[in-house]
Amino acid sequence: MSTQKLKEIIKQVLPDVEAVICWQEGFDKLNVTPIFITSPEQAEKVVWNPLCAQNLASYLPSQKKKVAVAVKGCDSRTIVQYMQEGLIDRNNVVIIGIPCKGIISKKKVQKAIGNEPVEDVSFTEGSVKVKTPSGEKTFAIADVCPSKCTSCQYPTPIVYDQLTADPIQSDKPAESVYADVAELEGKTLEERKAYFLSQFDKCIRCYACRNACPMCVCQDSCIAETRDPHWITQKLSLDEKLMFHMIHALHLAGRCVECGECERVCPMEIPVAKLKKKINKEMKELFDYIPGVNPEDKPPMYIFNVDEAKIKEHKL
Amino acid sequence: MSEVAPKELRIVGFLCNWCSYGGADTAGVGRFRQPTDLRIIRVPCSGRVDPMFVVRALLTGADGVLVSGCHPRDCHYTDGNFYARRRLEMLKRLLPFLGIDDKRFHYTWVSASEGAKWQQVVTDFTKQVHALGPMHQK
Numbered sequence: 159m160s161t162q163k164l165k166e167i168i169k170q171v172l173p174d175v176e177a178v179i180c181w182q183e184g185f186d187k188l189n190v191t192p193i194f195i196t197s198p199e200q201a202e203k204v205v206w207n208p209l210c211a212q213n214l215a216s217y218l219p220s221q222k223k224k225v226a227v228a229v230k231g232c233d234s235r236t237i238v239q240y241m242q243e244g245l246i247d248r249n250n251v252v253i254i255g256i257p258c259k260g261i262i263s264k265k266k267v268q269k270a271i272g273n274e275p276v277e278d279v280s281f282t283e284g285s286v287k288v289k290t291p292s293g294e295k296t297f298a299i300a301d302v303c304p305s306k307c308t309s310c311q312y313p314t315p316i317v318y319d320q321l322t323a324d325p326i327q328s329d330k331p332a333e334s335v336y337a338d339v340a341e342l343e344g345k346t347l348e349e350r351k352a353y354f355l356s357q358f359d360k361c362i363r364c365y366a367c368r369n370a371c372p373m374c375v376c377q378d379s380c381i382a383e384t385r386d387p388h389w390i391t392q393k394l395s396l397d398e399k400l401m402f403h404m405i406h407a408l409h410l411a412g413r414c415v416e417c418g419e420c421e422r423v424c425p426m427e428i429p430v431a432k433l434k435k436k437i438n439k440e441m442k443e444l445f446d447y448i449p450g451v452n453p454e455d456k457p458p459m460y461i462f463n464v465d466e467a468k469i470k471e472h473k474l
Numbered sequence: 475m476s477e478v479a480p481k482e483l484r485i486v487g488f489l490c491n492w493c494s495y496g497g498a499d500t501a502g503v504g505r506f507r508q509p510t511d512l513r514i515i516r517v518p519c520s521g522r523v524d525p526m527f528v529v530r531a532l533l534t535g536a537d538g539v540l541v542s543g544c545h546p547r548d549c550h551y552t553d554g555n556f557y558a559r560r561r562l563e564m565l566k567r568l569l570p571f572l573g574i575d576d577k578r579f580h581y582t583w584v585s586a587s588e589g590a591k592w593q594q595v596v597t598d599f600t601k602q603v604h605a606l607g608p609m610h611q612k
Binding site: 339342343347348350351352353354355389397400401404405407408411412433436437440441444458459462463464466469471472474 | 524525526529530533534546547553556557559560561563564565566567568570571572573574575580581582583595598599602
């Protein structure tokens with residue numbers, strides 16, 4: 159099993175680094191939480207299973223010393239993006255790559271079991287068995303995975319120093335990545351407006367999406383809260399909610415690595431990532447740029463061409 | 475300030491200090507007749523225009539937003555409008571996805587000598603926004 163291999167690798171790299179960032183079991187069997195491993199004994203606590211949803215690469219920009227981090231394919235794009243933007247020093251990070259066949263959305267499982275307490279969770283190839291007081295239920299991982307997994311293009315990390323298992327290739331078509339965006343684009347302006355307003359109306363402005371976002375690196379200097387006069391007021395209105403999500407989307411323009419953390423943490427189940435995916439789709443079309451794929455690239459909003467091949471002047 | 479005439483809409487214009495603001499001035503000095511819906515905000519460079527300015531304006535009462543700067547290659551600060559072009563194009567493509575008609579937002583390049591072009595831009599854009607009507611219900 160790759161968990162065993164993961165533990166071996168952790169013990170192997172531990173002497174060279176300050177800490178190894180990995181996952182451990184949470185308060186119950188359905189929850190997994192991050193752990194900073196500093197001693198070989200702690201390495202035994204490590205787990206790797208489809209519940210390991212957190213993007214641990216998010217910790218990297220705030221680390222002062224050399225650390226190792228365990229990443230899935232999708233998480234590795236975060237690291238590549240950090241490298242593009244000069245937010246981390248690659249020499250100060252040991253990347254333990256984990257080829258991943260899909261993770262589980264905890265919320266989907268909880269919904270399917272009627273929010274009952276979980277007694278045990280076990281995994282077999284491609285499925286998960288959840289034991290609750292009222293019995294056992296088995297789900298195919300493909301049925302309870304977050305939407306990002308259904309169009310995953312990078313099951314194997316793009317950058318890594320060590321790999322816990324053999325690399326795997328994506329079996330999802332490249333067109334499927336922006337299928338949800340294309341579906342919305344097919345609707346009328348009014349339908350889209352109604353859709354987004356009803357979604358963002360649910361927002362309670364907890365800012366969890368921002369706090370979980372690996373690319374929201376401003377931390378305590380976020381423009382949503384720190385400037386005077388304020389960009390958004392405390393007024394409880396749809397416009398203010400919309401403004402916050404536009405701030406998030408525009409500051410991630412051409413930077414969002416589609417790790418899905420914003421949607422995972424949203425307590426109101428708002429499709430927060432849709433706006434960012436739409437921008438990514440346009441970035442691909444305009445500048446042939448996909449965030450977090452090639453460490454040598456520069457984010458499109460950081461650079462320009464004197465003659466833009468694909469930007470045409472708009473006529474009135 | 476006098477009461478806004480009922481037929482008039484609110485259009486916010488972000489103009490760069492060096493070209494388009496001068497262009498608007500030239501149009502004024504030349505006494506070119508223009509619609510009066512446009513409220514001009516002078517910025518140092520079109521590169522200063524954060525796409526959030528446009529979004530904020532549209533969400534808080536503007537019916538249309540116009541951004542204008544120096545022609546590409548003519549930027550007073552060499553490359554400000556090159557960055558602006560990328561950002562504004564991104565915004566232009568994002569707005570309709572959110573359900574805001576992209577006809578309410580326009581970005582263009584007008585130099586300080588192009589008074590007549592400025593008159594044309596303002597007239598055409600105002601007409602375009604009027605065709606869509608007010609964005610916010612009173």
